[in-house]
Amino acid sequence: MDNTQNKDLILREKLAIQRTILANQSTFLSFLRTSMYFLVAGLSMKSLLKIESALSIQLLFFGCSFSLLTVGTVNYFRQSKKIKESEIHIGNYKKEHLE
DSSP states (O other), X not given: OXXXXXXHHHHHHHHHHHHHHHHHXXXXXXXXXXXHHHHHHHHXXXXXXXXXXXXXXXXXXXXXXXXXXXXXXXXXXXXXXXXXXXXXXXXXXXXXXXX
8 A cells, every 4th residue: 555545544544533532422412411301300290290209200200310421421431431542543553554
């Protein structure tokens, strides 16, 4: 391969990592949005339902909201770490083939 093809491969790899970073952010925002839906549902549950178990249902929604937020945050940072580790391979590829 000549030098131009190597640069194209490196560019494609960098763009693929950027897409992966954006997908990771989008996934985190989806977890955050769903967590907020459960939080709002929990906040409105007590005023919507005039039953004895409304507080239990409200706490269940709060628990789901907190769980989703926790899982989403852990997932985001775990995937971010994996993405950063994969960037090293591009640098090694660049050093090997461009010298």
